[in-house]
Amino acid sequence: MEPKDCCAGGLRLDPAVREDARRRLLSVRGHVEGVLRMLAEDSVYCVDVLKQLKAVHGALDKVGVLVLRSHLTRHVVTAHERGDEARIVSELLEILKYR
Amino acid sequence: MEPKDCCAGGLRLDPAVREDARRRLLSVRGHVEGVLRMLAEDSVYCVDVLKQLKAVHGALDKVGVLVLRSHLTRHVVTAHERGDEARIVSELLEILKYR
Amino acid sequence: MEPKDCCAGGLRLDPAVREDARRRLLSVRGHVEGVLRMLAEDSVYCVDVLKQLKAVHGALDKVGVLVLRSHLTRHVVTAHERGDEARIVSELLEILKYR
Amino acid sequence: MEPKDCCAGGLRLDPAVREDARRRLLSVRGHVEGVLRMLAEDSVYCVDVLKQLKAVHGALDKVGVLVLRSHLTRHVVTAHERGDEARIVSELLEILKYR
Numbered sequence: 001m002e003p004k005d006c007c008a009g010g011l012r013l014d015p016a017v018r019e020d021a022r023r024r025l026l027s028v029r030g031h032v033e034g035v036l037r038m039l040a041e042d043s044v045y046c047v048d049v050l051k052q053l054k055a056v057h058g059a060l061d062k063v064g065v066l067v068l069r070s071h072l073t074r075h076v077v078t079a080h081e082r083g084d085e086a087r088i089v090s091e092l093l094e095i096l097k098y099r
Numbered sequence: 100m101e102p103k104d105c106c107a108g109g110l111r112l113d114p115a116v117r118e119d120a121r122r123r124l125l126s127v128r129g130h131v132e133g134v135l136r137m138l139a140e141d142s143v144y145c146v147d148v149l150k151q152l153k154a155v156h157g158a159l160d161k162v163g164v165l166v167l168r169s170h171l172t173r174h175v176v177t178a179h180e181r182g183d184e185a186r187i188v189s190e191l192l193e194i195l196k197y198r
Numbered sequence: 199m200e201p202k203d204c205c206a207g208g209l210r211l212d213p214a215v216r217e218d219a220r221r222r223l224l225s226v227r228g229h230v231e232g233v234l235r236m237l238a239e240d241s242v243y244c245v246d247v248l249k250q251l252k253a254v255h256g257a258l259d260k261v262g263v264l265v266l267r268s269h270l271t272r273h274v275v276t277a278h279e280r281g282d283e284a285r286i287v288s289e290l291l292e293i294l295k296y297r
Numbered sequence: 298m299e300p301k302d303c304c305a306g307g308l309r310l311d312p313a314v315r316e317d318a319r320r321r322l323l324s325v326r327g328h329v330e331g332v333l334r335m336l337a338e339d340s341v342y343c344v345d346v347l348k349q350l351k352a353v354h355g356a357l358d359k360v361g362v363l364v365l366r367s368h369l370t371r372h373v374v375t376a377h378e379r380g381d382e383a384r385i386v387s388e389l390l391e392i393l394k395y396r
């Protein structure tokens with residue numbers, strides 16, 4: 001018996017990608033902690049904080065691209081075969097809007 | 100002895116804003132940790148991860164707007180008086196590009 | 199004689215969407231012409247130009263979403279069946295990057 | 298007699314920048330017309346349209362950066378001296394949000 005194959009008709013993030021995303025996100029967390037340390041110093045300059053926040057955005061974006069590529073490759077291009085294309089397209093557009 | 104007051108001619112992020120940014124960034128870190136927990140589950144769905152990453156981007160952006168507003172208000176609008184407007188404008192454009 | 203039906207293995211933008219996109223893009227062109235008229239006035243204020251440019255970005259983005267939705271619905275979700283999924287995914291990621 | 302020095306307390310887009318922006322925006326209009334021609338062809342491929350729209354976004358963005366740089370240099374860094382910094386900062390943040 002499939003226990004609670006959860007969400008989205010059993011579509012799951014590929015384990016290798018999941019691990020890669022996790023590893024990168026750990027590094028994003030480290031980067032966020034670096035910015036927190038900057039913010040603890042009373043002589044920190046605004047622009048230095050803004051540069052670091054921009055770098056965090058960039059790193060976070062790479063995690064997203066990783067997951068998106070996997071989703072496209074494994075779930076989106078096969079949606080018509082599964083018959084869930086309406087849902088797949090609408091949730092994809094929702095995510096991409098103002099990404 | 101003035102320890103040369105660091106960076107950028109002594110311009111500093113306003114303490115109240117710094118504290119507000121730090122508090123919000125702690126919440127961003129918590130959010131990142133939530134996504135890390137999602138990524139530890141083998142049934143996680145790509146789109147749910149992407150949604151959370153998008154929310155983290157949004158929260159991070161709010162920290163940036165906070166710091167940017169303070170920088171504009173305290174340092175940019177007074178740059179001509181200080182005479183460092185060339186540097187102030189060029190570093191601002193650098194940050195805003197593809198924010 | 200079919201002249202090899204052009205591009206991308208015969209994938210074509212849906213005629214109805216094409217017409218809708220064309221109509222919206224005509225309106226974008228009109229908007230651009232409005233900004234050109236603003237720029238012809240010597241008392242125009244920078245921020246008013248920037249606001250209009252932002253509005254043009256928004257209108258342009260809507261054309262893109264329209265075409266993207268059609269592409270996803272008609273070509274991407276069926277890519278595995280056609281067997282061109284590698285190309286479809288890579289060109290999609292290329293477009294979405296820093297959109 | 299000050300004729301109708303219009304908008305925003307007499308702040309005006311620098312004539313040279315205005316001319317440069319106008320020239321570039323004419324080129325953006327040409328680019329939009331190129332996309333309109335693409336959309337008139339019944340064999341046009343979605344991704345080719347999306348690539349062109351992305352290029353138009355990029356060209357439009359360059360016009361914006363031009364005007365923004367001029368605004369920062371001529372109006373924002375002097376705002377405190379004029380005493381209109383509250384307005385200057387708030388309209389700037391409005392424009393930059395989700396640019």
